[in-house]
Structures are given as structure tokens and as C-alpha cells.
Amino acid sequence: MDFFRVKSTEEMSEIIDAHVQRLTYAESVSPDHAAGRVLYEDVHATEDVPGFSRSTVDGYAVKAMDTHGATEAMPAFLSLAGSIEMGQEAAMVLDMDQAVYVPTGAMIPEGADAVVMIEDADLSGDLVQVFKPVRHQENVILKGEDTQAGSAVLTAGTEIRPQEAGALAALGLSSITVCKKPVVGYLSSGDEIVPYAKQELKMGEIRDVNGVTIPSLIRSWGCDVVVSPIAADDRQDFQEKANRLFEQCDMIIMSGGSSVGEKDYTTEVIESLGNGTPGLLVHGVSVKPGKPTILSVTSAKPVLGLPGHPASAMVIFHMFGKQIIHRLLGMNRGNRHTTVARVSQNIPSSPGRTDYIRVTLKSGTPYSEAEPVLGKSGLISTLIKSDGLMEIPSRKEGVQKGDLVKVHYFI
Amino acid sequence: MDFFRVKSTEEMSEIIDAHVQRLTYAESVSPDHAAGRVLYEDVHATEDVPGFSRSTVDGYAVKAMDTHGATEAMPAFLSLAGSIEMGQEAAMVLDMDQAVYVPTGAMIPEGADAVVMIEDADLSGDLVQVFKPVRHQENVILKGEDTQAGSAVLTAGTEIRPQEAGALAALGLSSITVCKKPVVGYLSSGDEIVPYAKQELKMGEIRDVNGVTIPSLIRSWGCDVVVSPIAADDRQDFQEKANRLFEQCDMIIMSGGSSVGEKDYTTEVIESLGNGTPGLLVHGVSVKPGKPTILSVTSAKPVLGLPGHPASAMVIFHMFGKQIIHRLLGMNRGNRHTTVARVSQNIPSSPGRTDYIRVTLKSGTPYSEAEPVLGKSGLISTLIKSDGLMEIPSRKEGVQKGDLVKVHYFI
Numbered sequence: 001m002d003f004f005r006v007k008s009t010e011e012m013s014e015i016i017d018a019h020v021q022r023l024t025y026a027e028s029v030s031p032d033h034a035a036g037r038v039l040y041e042d043v044h045a046t047e048d049v050p051g052f053s054r055s056t057v058d059g060y061a062v063k064a065m066d067t068h069g070a071t072e073a074m075p076a077f078l079s080l081a082g083s084i085e086m087g088q089e090a091a092m093v094l095d096m097d098q099a100v101y102v103p104t105g106a107m108i109p110e111g112a113d114a115v116v117m118i119e120d121a122d123l124s125g126d127l128v129q130v131f132k133p134v135r136h137q138e139n140v141i142l143k144g145e146d147t148q149a150g151s152a153v154l155t156a157g158t159e160i161r162p163q164e165a166g167a168l169a170a171l172g173l174s175s176i177t178v179c180k181k182p183v184v185g186y187l188s189s190g191d192e193i194v195p196y197a198k199q200e201l202k203m204g205e206i207r208d209v210n211g212v213t214i215p216s217l218i219r220s221w222g223c224d225v226v227v228s229p230i231a232a233d234d235r236q237d238f239q240e241k242a243n244r245l246f247e248q249c250d251m252i253i254m255s256g257g258s259s260v261g262e263k264d265y266t267t268e269v270i271e272s273l274g275n276g277t278p279g280l281l282v283h284g285v286s287v288k289p290g291k292p293t294i295l296s297v298t299s300a301k302p303v304l305g306l307p308g309h310p311a312s313a314m315v316i317f318h319m320f321g322k323q324i325i326h327r328l329l330g331m332n333r334g335n336r337h338t339t340v341a342r343v344s345q346n347i348p349s350s351p352g353r354t355d356y357i358r359v360t361l362k363s364g365t366p367y368s369e370a371e372p373v374l375g376k377s378g379l380i381s382t383l384i385k386s387d388g389l390m391e392i393p394s395r396k397e398g399v400q401k402g403d404l405v406k407v408h409y410f411i
Numbered sequence: 412m413d414f415f416r417v418k419s420t421e422e423m424s425e426i427i428d429a430h431v432q433r434l435t436y437a438e439s440v441s442p443d444h445a446a447g448r449v450l451y452e453d454v455h456a457t458e459d460v461p462g463f464s465r466s467t468v469d470g471y472a473v474k475a476m477d478t479h480g481a482t483e484a485m486p487a488f489l490s491l492a493g494s495i496e497m498g499q500e501a502a503m504v505l506d507m508d509q510a511v512y513v514p515t516g517a518m519i520p521e522g523a524d525a526v527v528m529i530e531d532a533d534l535s536g537d538l539v540q541v542f543k544p545v546r547h548q549e550n551v552i553l554k555g556e557d558t559q560a561g562s563a564v565l566t567a568g569t570e571i572r573p574q575e576a577g578a579l580a581a582l583g584l585s586s587i588t589v590c591k592k593p594v595v596g597y598l599s600s601g602d603e604i605v606p607y608a609k610q611e612l613k614m615g616e617i618r619d620v621n622g623v624t625i626p627s628l629i630r631s632w633g634c635d636v637v638v639s640p641i642a643a644d645d646r647q648d649f650q651e652k653a654n655r656l657f658e659q660c661d662m663i664i665m666s667g668g669s670s671v672g673e674k675d676y677t678t679e680v681i682e683s684l685g686n687g688t689p690g691l692l693v694h695g696v697s698v699k700p701g702k703p704t705i706l707s708v709t710s711a712k713p714v715l716g717l718p719g720h721p722a723s724a725m726v727i728f729h730m731f732g733k734q735i736i737h738r739l740l741g742m743n744r745g746n747r748h749t750t751v752a753r754v755s756q757n758i759p760s761s762p763g764r765t766d767y768i769r770v771t772l773k774s775g776t777p778y779s780e781a782e783p784v785l786g787k788s789g790l791i792s793t794l795i796k797s798d799g800l801m802e803i804p805s806r807k808e809g810v811q812k813g814d815l816v817k818v819h820y821f822i
Contacts, residue, residue, distance in 0.1 A: 030608075031607060031623050032607075032622075032623050032626060032627065032638075034627075035627035035630070035631060036631065047612075049791075050617060051612050051614075051616075052614055052615060054615075054617075056720065056787065084615075085602065086601055086602040086603045086615070086644055087601070087602035087603035087604075087613075087615045087616055088602075088614075088615050089613070089614035089615050090614075090615070104719060105601060105603050105617060105667075105719060106603065106615065107614060107615045141787055141790065145787070145790065146790045146791055146792045147792055153792075153795075154795070161627075161821060162623075162624045162625075162627035162628045162631065162725070162821075163624060163725060163791060163794035163795055163797075163821070164795055165623050165624065165627050166620040166621070166623045166624035166627075166721055166725075166791050166794070167620075167791045167792065167794075167795055168623075169607035169618060169619070169620050169622075169623040170607070170618055170620045170721075170791055172607065172608065172609065172610055172612070172618060174607075174608040190497055190498070190516060191496065191497040191498035191499075192497040192498030192499075192516050192517065193498075193516075196442060196443075196580035196581070196583065196585075197441075197583065197585040198583065199583055201462050201583070202498075202500065203462075203463055203499075203500035203501075203518060204463060204465075204495075204497070204498045204499045204500050204501070204517065204518040205462075205498055206461060206465075206516060207580055207581050207583060208580070209577040209578075209580055209581045210577070211443075211580075212442050212443050212573075212576050212577045212579075212580040213573045213574060213576060213577035214573075215443060216443065216445075216446035216572075216573035216576050216577075217573045219446070220446060220447065220573065227443075233497055256516075308515060308516060309467065310577055310581075314573070314574060314577075336772065336774075336798060337748065337820055337822065338750065339749065339750035339751065340750065340751050340777050340778055340779075361747065363747075365817075366751050366815040366816075366817070367751055368751075376467060376552055376556070379552065379556065379557045380460075380557055380574060380577050380578045380581055381557045381558055381564075381578065383574035383577070383578075384564075384565070384574055384575055384578055386574075387747060404777040405777075406776075406777070409748055410572060410573075410574070411748065411822060
């Protein structure tokens, strides 16, 4: 077996960025089903949004200068020149010392440049008294103020959140080109691993927890999943199952068999897949938990070997699996869901190794307190108690009680 | 029209907690499709997890005391008494000065209480040399260490993340009782509002952006959505569409028509729905943006009236709509996805009002910088540039450049 130098987490990240490329499949969705997807192409506005200048309040469209100096005691007097209905064109032109009633969202007439709120005015007959001045453009959204025709609204690689979906709808787009969901294959291996639904376990058997946690994460990150039947500790069975997944999927995740055991075919099988270029890139990452992590890219498909312990597997998949998926989707923003917290106790760490410590966050002002969840990396119960992962960078020899630390949320 | 005293955000929150109750519908899902759902009942372990003591490394199961004092120069000598295969029962009992080979995850034999890593030992013939001592229970997970039979593993109201799904799978549960997804009805109203896919807009018309952003958020928070056709500014049309949604749904969201306009039937229609108990609870919240927010609970169904501006509607729905949905699901953890950041400039605010300012987060150590996204509340483009909402509590008169502030992520 080929022993690689163990990579730092920074090197692992750089290798992923250098070798995992965006998938070249796209498909169309409507804006109301676009949230959670990633834009495949830049989107340019074909029209101004809004398409006309409109009021943001219920009130009177005016020329702002006509209200200058108005007070409760000395109101400005304007003449009511009509009212504009919601959804109607303002066909008139406003003259000096005139006001026109407009509800929220209605078009303001040409000649008007501000709207006096209804609470700041009184109407008697055709006379509008204004008790408070408005500034030029106050309570008005101008034509094209949200988006100007021709401008780039969103760029390829943008994650479509509900607000981006709304912006696409505002442009009148009925079909958006998004990246196809990557199809990610998942394979657990090991003679001791049995399907989770098996009831009476024989001594030595373990239910397949990673086969539930990892596919659940993959789905929550916007991919489709193919879960293989569990492979036995048998080279041929493992190879066949891996081959089958590799044909169907854009990426493969394997769990188990990545430490230095007697029956470890994982590396050999990974090296046999695809065209072997660039091939095995990482065999071991200087990270705790999760050192026995493997990364290969072959025929443009990433293959990630996770450690078998459920908590280690989830930590590695959070920190690197997510990055790989983001690369496949061509996403231009990374994982930004972190917070700063004060750590509740001293935690030692080895320099040269990045530690991800499971923590519970207890809210406080301004910082939450990060309290380590103690327990072995194999214990799924430690993950249940955790709100996120505290990072101890490799250059540090641990953290002291009260230090500010970075915490990655589990999302 | 009945004018209520405007409520503070804290009062709004308390009113939601006091008047919105958990839905009483449940359904069954398998652990591999449980992520994103909420537990309806407590879950107790029916067996120990793991069901046997096992090794967390590849190595030699030993009595820890037999390795005390071992060094590279002065190894401990043990006799190899066999090896245990993955997934097999360890039928033997380990004697003093014996070692048994175990791969990661395999059962350790009775009498062994620790495992020496393979890297810390050498095998020649039947002789195992151990170069490093192990402590009692080192590299071992004990029977029941993750979960003990009979213990409460997860309580009703727990959000099932991938790790909770894994813990349920570890217990061999094939069916989990979760809260049924709430069915949330959404209704936009206004003569000027047209379906987003309409191509050539007439002057004064506006595409229905809230009808995309709000349903997208509802779905992302684990609910089903029924989107009504847009209601005209016509009492009868509005009433009929609201009635239809109210019959079908567990909660209704309305957008538009919640400020003090001439054609504002929203409050009347809301008061006409259901049994009217407890009825209209909030008419105006002291918050910017989003003051004209309405909350009613009638026949146990919450009805939330959102402001019409897309950005205001999203802010209110994030801060309160999510809380209402969490209550309907009976969730026992709230929105915890916040961070602390340094604000990049002075921002004034009125005391007595809570402000939610859209911000971009620029990463830094230890804090990110929160930079306000400037722009009117009607502009959807301001939300696209934002990573989250900075909170200025009502007791404050704004924040100063460099202050630490709380930022709610958009998730």
C-alpha cells in the first residue's frame, strides 16, 4: 500500500478546489420551486423593477418642495387633484401646489417626487393640509430602483434562497436554468454492518448508522442520493458495488474500511475506478476526529472515503463533503454559517492538527458559551447534544477557558 | 376599525407562545427519511447501543494492566490468543498476558478492557510486543455507552437532524412518529398584484414577489403550502379566498392590505374567520421594517397578516412566522442560528422599537464585520445582498461603529 503524507485541513481544502469541477448538467425550474437550487447561468434583467415609480405608503403624492417648512401649526395647503387607484396608470401630470391621493404600491403621477403619509395630512373637501415636510424621493420607490434593465441581477453559481427566487419572479422569469442536482452514491462496508432495520442483532453486529446520517446530509444539501446495499469485507463484493455506484453517480462516498486493517481493500478499489486521473489525492488528513479520510478524483468524479465511526464520519462530511458538493454545483459562496463563542473550559490540542470539538451553545450576550460535549468519536449520542463544531486551528496548542472560538453550525 | 396598542417584539413573541398550540396530527416515517421532521413522542431505547463492547481501532485487545510501563525500549510481551473477525462473536475469554487481534468495530472478548493500536505493537509468530501502555477502557466503546436500554434518547418536539435520524436508526427503529407537516395557506391581495409569470405588465401592475418568497420559506421550514390565487381589492373576493384557505389549512399568511388604506378589509376578513376565539391579538408591532403586522388566532389556527413590501414581509416572516411554525410543530428548540459581529458604521434607531437591519457579513477573526445593506424596505435587491438580519433591541438608540451586534442568519 502506498503511504501518503498526511495532509493538513488547508491542503485538503485546496486539493478539493483544484480538482473538483462543476458538473455540466443543467435543468429548468420555475421561480416558486427554485429555492435550494444553484443558478447555472448569469441572469440579466430584461426590464426595470419596479416598472414605474410608486408609493411605499398610503398618502398624498406631492412635489416635495411644496411641503418645505410645513408644521402642525403652519401646514402647507395643497389642492387635491384626484386619486390614483391601485394597479392603475397615473395618467395625469401633477402641478405645483397639487396633491393626489395614492395608496401603498400605487403609481405616482408624473411631476410628483415624494409622498406625504396620510397620518401627516388632513383632507377637508378638496383641500389637503400637510403638517410635516417630505424630502425629494421620500416614501417613493423609483422606476428601476430595485433592478435596472440590462443589469446582471444574479451570477452563475449563486445559491437560490427564497429572496433570490423572489427577485427572479420580480423579473417575470417563468423558467430558471439551475444546476442539475448531483447524484451522490453512498456505500457502507464491513461484515459487522447490518441494515438499520434489522431487529435481533447477533453478537458483533452493528446497525448501519452512517447509511442514514450521510445520505440525510447529502439530501439536505440539495443532491439526490443512491444508497448501495452494504458491502461485505470481501474484495469482489466491494468492487462490484463500488463499480455499480460509480457508473450511476457523479460522486461516491464510502464509509468504513479506511484505516489500516488487514482486510482493507478500500484504497485498491478506489484506485481501480474510472480513468484513474488525477487519482488518489489524499490518504489521511491531520484532523481529529477523522484522520483516516481518503479523497480521489477519477474521470472527474470525486470519491471520498470516510472513517467508519458515525461521529467522525459526520464531522469529515460536514467539513469536506459539503465543500466537494459545493464545487460540483459550482457554488460561489461557501459555508458561512459560523458563530463566535466563548469556550467554557481549557481544551488541549496537538499543534499541526485541526480539531473539531462537538459543542453545545448556551446563549449569552454578546457571546454564546461553547461547552464541549464529551464522549468518544464513535458515539452518536455526542452529536445529538451538539449544536455545532468548534474549530481549534492546527497552529494552536489548544484553547483556554474564556477564549473566543469559531463554531460551525450543523447546517 | 379597532386600533390596538402597537406591541413590542417581545410581547409579539410571548403572545405567539401563549396562543399557538401544537397540532395534534402525527404520521410515521422511516429514519432515513426523518431528517427535517419533528418528533411527536419521546423515544426510549429498547436495547443497549452498542449491544456489545467493541474496539474503536485496529489492534490488540488486552488487559490494560498488562501494558503498564511498556516503552519502545522495554515492550510488554503478550501471547497472541487468536483474532476476532468483524461481525463475529468473541466467544473466548482473555487471560492475563494474552492479546487478541481485533479490527475496528469488532467485539472485544470478555476479560479485555482496552485495545492497543496496531501501530503501537509488533507481531512475530505468536508473540505480541506492545510499545506503549493503554489505559483502562482506552480505544474501546462499552456496551450501552452510547445509549442504555430504557433511557429516553430523544424527547417529543426534537427537530430530527441527520444525527438524530442516525441515533434512531442505531436503535433499530424502522418507523418514527413525527408531527404531520403543517399545511400553511398563503394569500396575496391587491388590484396591482399580478401572477409573477405575467409577461407584459400594464402600468401600475406589480408581480407577486411575496407569493414566491414566503411559500419558499414555508417549504424550507418543513411545511406544506397551499398558495391561493391573488385576491382583488374587493371585500367579497378576498373573503371567499380567505375562507377557502382557512378550511384547508392549519395556518394562514396574508400579504398586502395591512396598512391603513381606504380599501383595507384585511382586519374585517381576519375577524370573520373561524370561531373568533381568542381572535385578533396584534395589530401593529413596534419593529422596523414591518410595523403593520397582524396576528390573530381563531379556531386554533394562527392567521398572520404581513406587510406588502417584499423585504418587510420576509423580515417579519423570519422573525415571527418561523416562531409560529415552530409552535405548530411543538418544537422544543428555537431559532439558534445567530452570530456575533462588529458593525461597520453608526446606525441610529428609535428607542422603543426593534430594528432588523439587513447586513452582509465579511469574515474576520474573531468576528465577522456586519455591513448594513442600504436600500428601501420595498427593494428585493437589498435581501439578495444580505447574509442575515442585525438586531438593534428596542432599549437601544442605535449602534456605534465597532459595537458587537447579534445577527440572525437567513435559515
